[in-house]
Amino acid sequence: MKKMQTTVAGVTLAATLSLGVQAETLTIESWRVDDKDLWEDILIPAFNAEHPNIEVRFNATAPTEYDSSINARLQAGTAGDLITCRPFDQSLSLFNQGYLQPLNGLDALDNYQDFAKRAWSTDDGETTFCLPMASVIHGFFYNKAIFDELDLDIPETRDEFFATLNTIKDDSDYTPLALGTNDQWEANQIVFTNIGANYWKGEEGRLALLSGDAKFTDDEFVDVWKEMASWGDYMGRGYEAQTYGDSQNLFALGRAAIYPTGSWDISYFNNQAIFEFGAFKPPVADSGDTCYISDHTDMGIGINPASKNGDAARTFLDWVASADFADLFTNEVTGFFSLSNHQVEVQDPVAAEMISWRNDCESTIRLNAQVMNRGTPNMEQELWVVSSQVLNGTLSPEDAAEQIQDGFEQWYEPQSK
Amino acid sequence: MKRAFPWHLIFFLAPAVLIYTLFSAYPLFDTLRLSLFTDSPDGVRQFHGLGNFFTLLGDDNWSGPFWNALWNNTKFFIIHMLVQNPIGLLLAALLSLKDLRGARAYRTLIFLPTLLSVVIIGFIWQLMLSPLWGVTEGFLDFFGLGFLFEAWLGRESSALITLALISVWQFVGIPMMLIYAALLSIPDDLIEAAHVDGASPWRIFWRIRVPLILPTLGLVTILTFVGNFNAFELIYAVKGALAGPNFSTDILGTFFYRTFFGYQSQIGSATMGATVATMMFLVILVGVMLYFFIVQRRLTRYQW
Numbered sequence: 001m002k003k004m005q006t007t008v009a010g011v012t013l014a015a016t017l018s019l020g021v022q023a024e025t026l027t028i029e030s031w032r033v034d035d036k037d038l039w040e041d042i043l044i045p046a047f048n049a050e051h052p053n054i055e056v057r058f059n060a061t062a063p064t065e066y067d068s069s070i071n072a073r074l075q076a077g078t079a080g081d082l083i084t085c086r087p088f089d090q091s092l093s094l095f096n097q098g099y100l101q102p103l104n105g106l107d108a109l110d111n112y113q114d115f116a117k118r119a120w121s122t123d124d125g126e127t128t129f130c131l132p133m134a135s136v137i138h139g140f141f142y143n144k145a146i147f148d149e150l151d152l153d154i155p156e157t158r159d160e161f162f163a164t165l166n167t168i169k170d171d172s173d174y175t176p177l178a179l180g181t182n183d184q185w186e187a188n189q190i191v192f193t194n195i196g197a198n199y200w201k202g203e204e205g206r207l208a209l210l211s212g213d214a215k216f217t218d219d220e221f222v223d224v225w226k227e228m229a230s231w232g233d234y235m236g237r238g239y240e241a242q243t244y245g246d247s248q249n250l251f252a253l254g255r256a257a258i259y260p261t262g263s264w265d266i267s268y269f270n271n272q273a274i275f276e277f278g279a280f281k282p283p284v285a286d287s288g289d290t291c292y293i294s295d296h297t298d299m300g301i302g303i304n305p306a307s308k309n310g311d312a313a314r315t316f317l318d319w320v321a322s323a324d325f326a327d328l329f330t331n332e333v334t335g336f337f338s339l340s341n342h343q344v345e346v347q348d349p350v351a352a353e354m355i356s357w358r359n360d361c362e363s364t365i366r367l368n369a370q371v372m373n374r375g376t377p378n379m380e381q382e383l384w385v386v387s388s389q390v391l392n393g394t395l396s397p398e399d400a401a402e403q404i405q406d407g408f409e410q411w412y413e414p415q416s417k
Numbered sequence: 418m419k420r421a422f423p424w425h426l427i428f429f430l431a432p433a434v435l436i437y438t439l440f441s442a443y444p445l446f447d448t449l450r451l452s453l454f455t456d457s458p459d460g461v462r463q464f465h466g467l468g469n470f471f472t473l474l475g476d477d478n479w480s481g482p483f484w485n486a487l488w489n490n491t492k493f494f495i496i497h498m499l500v501q502n503p504i505g506l507l508l509a510a511l512l513s514l515k516d517l518r519g520a521r522a523y524r525t526l527i528f529l530p531t532l533l534s535v536v537i538i539g540f541i542w543q544l545m546l547s548p549l550w551g552v553t554e555g556f557l558d559f560f561g562l563g564f565l566f567e568a569w570l571g572r573e574s575s576a577l578i579t580l581a582l583i584s585v586w587q588f589v590g591i592p593m594m595l596i597y598a599a600l601l602s603i604p605d606d607l608i609e610a611a612h613v614d615g616a617s618p619w620r621i622f623w624r625i626r627v628p629l630i631l632p633t634l635g636l637v638t639i640l641t642f643v644g645n646f647n648a649f650e651l652i653y654a655v656k657g658a659l660a661g662p663n664f665s666t667d668i669l670g671t672f673f674y675r676t677f678f679g680y681q682s683q684i685g686s687a688t689m690g691a692t693v694a695t696m697m698f699l700v701i702l703v704g705v706m707l708y709f710f711i712v713q714r715r716l717t718r719y720q721w
Contacts, residue, residue: 068678068685093684097460182571184661185681238548240571240662246549377478378683381659389663394573410478 180242505592
């Protein structure tokens with residue numbers, strides 16, 4: 001029955017398209033201000049080569065303002081046809097308010113694995129409301145010149161990692177770790193959930209928290225903060241006031257050896273860094289252990305139900321799910337990896353290195369991205385604050401765990417038992 | 418004789434009244450109204466009475482940050498009162514000295530930062546105080562005081578004070594100008610008479626000038642109060658809406674921003690935001706009223 005429905009939908013779609021009476025206009029709402037040229041010069045022309053009757057506009061709002069502005073404009077009925085979706089609860093809330101169209105029946109969805117669709121599906125997994133577009137992978141960048149100079153190998157285990165940091169600290173003037181806590185988000189998003197996945201075994205630990213079988217006060221979580229507490233020695237002087245931009249500069253200028261980060265920074269350093277850099281994955285406890293990486297579903301695209309060009313919007317999503325798009329996106333928007341099942345040849349060496357970890361390691365999303373950010377107190381915010389305090393040395397790992405667990409228990413039933 | 422209705426009054430007042438009502442009064446009252454509503458998860462807005470206020474003041478997750486923000490805001494205000502306004506008074510007194518050379522240049526230079534965007538000010542000071550690239554450490558070293566340097570903007574103990582002092586640096590020109598204008602309006606006869614009576618300049622300043630400019634000092638106080646409790650941009654520009662470290666620089670403005678617009682994965686709530694805005698309005702209203710009833714009524718205006 002379902003199959004027939006989709007066939008009917010497909011035929012109708014094809015019929016509408018073949019008529020091609022009039023050009024339609026689609027507007028894409030996005031927070032990726034940086035990608036404007038890319039969309040206008042590469043992606044949209046590629047789409048138009050196949051669908052010349054649909055005009056597409058890319059309308060970007062600054063990332064910090066995106067969520068509030070898209071919310072307001074959806075309510076006012078002035079938002080564009082296609083909405084770039086934040087992962088999990090932010091988009092789920094839009095869907096629950098009726099501002100995102102359910103995509104059930106869209107064949108294009110078959111091109112994605114469940115893990116990719118999870119970020120934009122209802123909790124029961126029945127309805128998907130955005131097409132997965134891209135993910136980012138977390139890890140560490142390192143300055144190859146400094147590693148050569150000090151004769152360092154890429155660390156695989158935590159012991160090797162700290163030995164490397166000690167060598168850099170003792171034998172050179174370079175800052176071992178380019179990281180600051182002024183902006184606070186790095187402490188959670190590129191430190192805690194980056195190195196933590198190896199401690200709590202990725203999805204296993206994350207799902208245990210959701211089912212109530214594990215608590216933040218368990219060793220596998222507290223130990224992550226314990227490791228972070230020892231990082232302070234390797235960060236630059238006055239790192240408490242160092243912004244994310246400062247850290248980027250510090251690494252780009254070749255003054256720091258290692259930079260904990262996500263793949264989205266690849267294109268920045270391709271442009272800014274004057275040296276060759278490589279990437280290594282978060283170190284494991286013992287050599288040969290299964291490794292876990294934070295492979296975060298970051299960006300999806302959905303349809304505004306108020307759109308007058310619903311058919312054109314669906315055509316566009318079909319194209320986003322195609323192999324062509326996967327290839328264009330992955331290679332042009334360096335560091336954002338297409339989430340579809342298509343095999344893509346990644347050209348950038350660092351991006352290729354990072355995406356290859358998917359073959360060797362288990363993938364997991366950021367620990368608190370699903371469900372855990374839903375209540376009050378907001379866990380994402382709390383994690384930013386406590387994790388940066390742990391890095392600053394003003395909060396003990398145990399107290400950090402206590403605070404997060406306490407907030408979680410207040411509103412999440414499986415945890416309050 | 419019956420006087421004609423003063424139509425011209427309506428004609429002249431109408432534009433201002435209309436614009437003020439439309440863009441100031443109406444949004445304000447609508448905010449007060451909105452604070453009595455709540456949004457259900459599926460986006461339906463319903464009447465909630467004083468529920469939001471009970472949540473804000475009664476629920477630990479809300480009241481903790483609220484009192485923290487209010488207290489930080491009070492500290493922010495106290496620092497301005499203790500540093501900005503006395504310095505403003507001192508500068509104004511120095512500028513009004515009869516034989517001061519280049520008074521105009523000083524006046525302009527001191528007033529200049531007021532005209533700059535707060536975002537630029539925040540950025541410049543962040544650069545200067547940066548432990549990585551900043552000039553402050555080298556500057557202190559030059560005087561042999563390098564050991565005093567810390568990441569002031571990054572420590573819970575010093576971040577708020579540092580930001581308040583940056584704000585003082587920017588806005589000290591305003592009290593200076595107001596007080597300067599008041600000092601200039603004091604008639605020379607009074608001062609000369611005091612001279613003739615043998616009063617020292619010090620005595621003239623404290624016994625004649627200061628009492629005469631008291632109403633202006635009161636005005637400066639109330640302007641500082643309203644400005645500080647509405648402050649937002651500087652903290653946002655330097656520390657972001659999370660006002661770190663550990664909310665030590667969180668003031669009502671940043672707290673309101675996070676609540677209303679949301680921040681990162683915290684989803685904004687218009688109704689709860691309106692509640693916070695209403696509380697800010699009440700705090701400012703109470704402050705201004707206290708000032709009017711307790712201070713302003715006792716101020717004597719001298720006629721000459």
